[in-house]
Amino acid sequence: MQLPDSLREALGQVIADLRREWRREREVIEAQARETVAGLRARVVELEAELRAKIEARLAEVKDGAPGEQGPAGELGPRGERGEPGPIGPQGERGEPGAAGERGAEGAPGKLPRVAEWQDRVYREAEVVTLAGGVWQAARDTGKAPPHEDWTCIVAAGRDGADGRSLNPRATWSPDETYARLDIVALDGGAFVARRDDPGPCPGDGWQLLAMRGKPGRPGEKGDSVKGDRGPPGPPVASIDLDETGMVTIENADGSRVQGDFARVLAAIGR
Secondary structure: OOOHHHHHHHHHHHHHHHHHHHHHHHHHHHHHHHHHHHHHHHHHHHHHHHHHHHHHHHHHHOOOOOOOOOOHEEEEOOOOOOOOOOOOOOOOOOOOHHHHOOOOOOOOOOOOOEEOOOOOOOOOOOOEEEOOOEEEOOOOOOOOOOOOEEEEEEEEEOOOOOOOOOOOOEEEOOOOOOOOOOOOEEOOOOOEEEOOOOOOOOOOEEEEEEEEEOOOOOOOOOOOOOOOOOOEEEOEEEEEEOOOOEEEEEEEOOOOEEEEHHHHHHHHHHH
């Protein structure tokens, strides 16, 4: 059954009024409860303060007195007040210190076990062996070969060094030769050393000058000379020989020989 609009509005108004009334009553109750709780808390604080003051006052009245004289058997005499403490006696003198104990005899100097070359056998703890350039001490009884967790390395084996290279004197520099680092060649009265392998043309950035031809010195003072007599004519040339290197050999009729290096002359002619 559908209610008329007027009745529905009236019921809604009544419900709204009831809700507002209930809300006001709840707010009043909550306010009263908060006021009551606050009052109780304040009272608890006051009671705690009063109780603490009473305890402190009572404790202040309690004093420890000296025990009174003992009354007749079965009766306890009144408790007297505690007397003043007596004076402290003088401090006694300090005694002499006792004699120190004697030092024991010095033990024998410690030594490492004898080092032996490792063999395929069982080793006991603390034995020392050498193997592959290293020195090892057994950490426990073991039959394993070092390096192993059963061994402690005392001295490690050294590493092999690289082969050293030294200066290598060569002949006069030639563009047809192959040169390596530290090769030394002669050229135009000077000496050069190769900075690297395959250094290239000399001189150049691949070569380091070691020595160079010195400058001509000043002419000396002219000495007194006496022209001698003309000597006999020399022996005639018997033969002239030129080898592949440019070395010229002249043989005289008397068997004497004269040699000269004409390599540079021939090279200049061939350019």
